[in-house]
Amino acid sequence: MQSMRPLDPNEVEALRLFANGRTADEIAAALSVSKSMATHYLRVAARKLGARNRVHAAALAVKMGLIEVTGGER
Numbered sequence: 001m002q003s004m005r006p007l008d009p010n011e012v013e014a015l016r017l018f019a020n021g022r023t024a025d026e027i028a029a030a031l032s033v034s035k036s037m038a039t040h041y042l043r044v045a046a047r048k049l050g051a052r053n054r055v056h057a058a059a060l061a062v063k064m065g066l067i068e069v070t071g072g073e074r
Contacts, residue, residue, distance in 0.1 A: 005048045007066065014041035016067040019058035 007015070010031060017027045028038040042054045049064075051057035061067045 004050070007045050007048055007061075011041045011045040011048070012061070012066055014038055015045050015054075015058050015061045018042060018054060019062060019067055019069050020071065 010033075013031060014027050017030055022030070024035050024038050024042075027042075028035045031038060031041075033041075042057065045061070046052075046054050046057035049057050049060045051060050058067070062069055
């Protein structure tokens, strides 16, 4: 198994927010970036994790202990 490229802090935070039910618009607002940049962070994180999509990326990030799902983000 090849080693994973590390996620940058914005990618981790975008995944955390996404896993906790936030929309791309809400992620963008929380990170003070555009919606396209927020979705970019999610795409890059998915690629770095070897995920099929952003839902899979969020699940992998939880499994790896990179993020937690709290359910209380809204």
